[in-house]
Amino acid sequence: MAAGADDLTLPDRFRRDGFARFPGFLGPSRIAALRGACDAALAGWQKAEGRGPRAPDLTNMAFLTDLRLWPGDRAGLLQIAEFVASPAVLALVERAAGSSILFHNTQYFMEQHTRSWDGDWHRDTQFLAHTDDIEWARIRSSTSVHFRVALVDDPWFEIVPGSQARWDTADEYAVRRSPDAATRHGPMPGGLVVPLRAGDALLFHAWAIHRGRYSARQPRRTLDIIYGIGGPNDWGVPTASSFREPAVMDALSPGGRAFYDRFVAAYTPFWNRR
Secondary structure (H helix, E strand, O other): OOOOOOOOOHHHHHHHHOEEEEOOOOOHHHHHHHHHHHHHHHHHHHHHHOOOOOOOOOOEEEOOOOHHHOOOOOHHHHHHHHHHOOHHHHHHHHHHHOOOEEEEEEEEEEOOOOOOEEOOOEOHHHHHOOOHHHHHHHHHHOEEEEEEEEOOOEOOEEEOOOHHHOOOOHHHHHHHOOOOHHHHOOOOOOOEEOOEOOOOEEEEEOOOOEEEEEOOOOOOEEEEEEEEEOOOOOOOOOOOOHHHOHHHHHHOOHHHHHHHHHHHHHHHHHHHOO
């Protein structure tokens, strides 16, 4: 099966497979600029966490727009924020997955330095669901997606096409929910590798069964953005220090500011409960 290669429209393909790949989404100059901003966030995170640039066995960092990572020049923060809110990205997400798009989080995947391993097969819904019934209810009632762009070649993502629209088969469940790490890291029936070249983008449904693999043999720099579709939820509330900061909001483009204004308005009631 070729990843995303058929004559279906984007929404039909995404509804069927739970993912879509967009080759050459970014050109060389955009790749270099976005990587520079993301690497600056990574350096800020390493400093804030007291980690060296070759800290072992770290797969990714999150919250690239956290103000703590940007104590000085915030040009990189603004560049990342504008990319997250860019019409080119949001138009693809809306066309494939639906409207009422809300920002949720960012992640940045980097290479490992000391060992290689295969990650756990999972659905994102499982991390805050204590029972299968709760998880299945969330799969049916909500939608979240990842939009990621590879800034160097990234052949490390795998997904089970169509799994976002149904519950696990018995064989899938035995892998995904196994108490044995070797089983969770092992082969998955129907798993498909979706390789990305530098500049390629990938949109995939967060509720689909998927995993990453991690290699110490190859550089990795992949930006991943998580969006919620259709409104906020009360079981995976994001954080947003930057977008409650007037100096940051005032520096955004009108479209970027409107995007994050909607995000802040949607989640402020949840933040106020804490």
